[in-house]
Amino acid sequence: xxxxxxxxxxxxxxxxxxxxxxxxxxxxxxxxxxxxxxxxxxxxxxxxxxxxxxxxxxxxxxxxxxxxxxxxxxxxxxxxxxxxxxxxxxxxxxxxxxxxxxxxxxxxxxxxxxxxxxxxxxxxxxxxxxxxxxxxxxxxxxxxxxxxxxxxxxxxxxxxxxxxxxxxxxxxxxxxxxxxxxxxxxxxxxxxxxxxxxxxxxxxxxxxxxxxxxxxxxxxxxxxxxxxxxxxxxxxxxxxxxxxxxxxxxxxxxxxxxxxxxxxxxxxxxxxxxxxxxxxxxxxxxxxxxxxxxxxxxxxxxxxxxxxxxxxxxxxxxxxxxxxxxxxxxxxxxxxxxxxxxxxxxxxxxxxxxxxxxxxxxxxxxxxxxxxx
Amino acid sequence: xxxxxxxxxxxxxxxxxxxxxxxxxxxxxxxxxxxxxxxxxxxxxxxxxxxxxxxxxxxxxxxxxxxxxxxxxxxxxxxxxxxxxxxxxxxxxxxxxxxxxxxxxxxxxxxxxx
Ligand code: SF4
Numbered sequence: 001x002x003x004x005x006x007x008x009x010x011x012x013x014x015x016x017x018x019x020x021x022x023x024x025x026x027x028x029x030x031x032x033x034x035x036x037x038x039x040x041x042x043x044x045x046x047x048x049x050x051x052x053x054x055x056x057x058x059x060x061x062x063x064x065x066x067x068x069x070x071x072x073x074x075x076x077x078x079x080x081x082x083x084x085x086x087x088x089x090x091x092x093x094x095x096x097x098x099x100x101x102x103x104x105x106x107x108x109x110x111x112x113x114x115x116x117x118x119x120x121x122x123x124x125x126x127x128x129x130x131x132x133x134x135x136x137x138x139x140x141x142x143x144x145x146x147x148x149x150x151x152x153x154x155x156x157x158x159x160x161x162x163x164x165x166x167x168x169x170x171x172x173x174x175x176x177x178x179x180x181x182x183x184x185x186x187x188x189x190x191x192x193x194x195x196x197x198x199x200x201x202x203x204x205x206x207x208x209x210x211x212x213x214x215x216x217x218x219x220x221x222x223x224x225x226x227x228x229x230x231x232x233x234x235x236x237x238x239x240x241x242x243x244x245x246x247x248x249x250x251x252x253x254x255x256x257x258x259x260x261x262x263x264x265x266x267x268x269x270x271x272x273x274x275x276x277x278x279x280x281x282x283x284x285x286x287x288x289x290x291x292x293x294x295x296x297x298x299x300x301x302x303x304x305x306x307x308x309x310x311x312x313x314x315x316x317x318x319x320x321x322x323x324x325x326x327x328x329x330x331x332x333x334x335x336x337x338x339x340x341x342x343x344x345x346x347x348x349x350x351x352x353x354x355x356x357x358x359x360x361x362x363x364x365x366x367x368x369x370x371x372x373x
Numbered sequence: 374x375x376x377x378x379x380x381x382x383x384x385x386x387x388x389x390x391x392x393x394x395x396x397x398x399x400x401x402x403x404x405x406x407x408x409x410x411x412x413x414x415x416x417x418x419x420x421x422x423x424x425x426x427x428x429x430x431x432x433x434x435x436x437x438x439x440x441x442x443x444x445x446x447x448x449x450x451x452x453x454x455x456x457x458x459x460x461x462x463x464x465x466x467x468x469x470x471x472x473x474x475x476x477x478x479x480x481x482x483x484x485x486x487x
Binding site: 005008021036039040062063064089091093094103105106109111114116118119135139140142143149157197198220221249250251252256258259262337338346348 | 375376377389391403404405406408409410411414420422423424425427428430431434437438441442445446447450451452455456458459461462464465466468469470471
């Protein structure tokens with residue numbers, strides 16, 4: 001139990017583990033949707049401290065990982081143009097497109113800038129009226145409202161040299177797609193807490209009912225995750241399948257009405273491809289017709305792009321919970337954070353990166369493991 | 374960038390008809406838009422994601438979460454020097470024209486943040 005000391009409240013953690021053990025009478029598979037939860041789980045060894053019957057399956061909830069290759073290539077193409085200042089969050093810098101990444105574009109002289117907030121990109125546009133400023137708008141329901149507000153502001157302030165390369169994705173259609181897959185092993189979901197901070201819980205009861213699957217809204221702290229697991233197992237053992245909120249300090253049932261209203265104004269729901277997974281109907285957002293002028297894809301006409309996925313990378317299966325990262329033959333060998341073949345090894349929320357970072361020593365097949373271990 | 378980080382509102386002002394605040398994330402101070410949580414007051418804690426407050430949070434939970442995020446390296450990732458990290462990961466030189474961030478984020482690094 002070497003990990004237990006690392007919990008903020010080891011006594012409470014032990015009690016939760018004991019309760020989960022007492023509840024569990026048969027095998028169950030739970031998916032944590034969010035990559036932040038995955039990192040917390042691996043870092044604190046939660047999966048290893050749980051009873052053997054309980055399997056945690058890592059979900060697709062990392063926005064960097066699921067941004068399609070085609071969109072990365074569009075970003076690289078736009079960022080290479082001399083008239084463009086391309087603004088992005090830092091974790092997109094090393095996500096591989098077909099052959100290069102934003103870091104390389106910058107090294108070759110492209111004007112790529114890391115910003116903390118989309119509003120910083122808008123400020124750069126205000127300060128540089130002779131340049132075209134493009135912001136790489138990726139992310140789930142948590143990130144979409146800030147980007148929506150930024151486009152709204154650009155329009156309101158009449159800032160014409162700003163545009164958004166949009167690749168927003170929505171969680172509930174992904175849950176639906178995972179449950180519809182014939183290979184699906186998931187019996188309960190730990191839903192992503194911060195997504196629900198914005199969206200509330202209204203989208204989930206229908207999914208829980210239709211797929212007969214418990215959905216527990218869960219935070220990121222190790223104790224939150226344990227509480228989410230406890231509630232999910234309690235439902236599974238009782239044959240129930242409802243939506244529960246185990247993260248009430250951050251999630252109200254109605255979410256954030258102001259953010260949802262802004263989303264509805266600026267974006268419209270669209271089909272979207274997820275990297276490694278493929279097209280999921282109605283799983284994304286694009287700018288609504290009123291804001292189409294701010295769409296970078298239109299402004300820079302980057303539609304016909306030829307993409308080349310790595311033939312080795314199995315991140316699609318990792319993202320759907322079909323394999324664990326170390327089951328990929330390239331893990332820790334051809335594929336490392338220094339030389340990533342897939343986004344799941346780059347992103348700080350990616351499952352491959354989590355295993356590499358925290359569990360490298362426990363993959364007995366690699367040489368590194370035996371030499372260090 | 375996916376996680377939202379708790380921070381404390383230090384001061385509030387209107388800019389371009391938008392409610393903005395200076396928010397302290399355990400020593401790193403950033404500009405944050407309050408439009409989605411209009412009831413926020415100076416001294417309150419909020420969950421902030423990419424420069425936008427998304428929900429109020431009680432002080433106790435905010436402090437616990439901040440501590441956890443610091444241990445997980447989330448704060449460094451969110452506010453640290455992304456070019457330095459990318460260059461390290463790539464085993465390459467930092468590209469020209471990427472100066473290290475100035476101000477509080479750097480101070481925080483010098484205080485030994487992981
Ligand atoms: S270890 Fe690398 S190659 Fe394998 S699935 Fe993960 S990112 Fe792809």
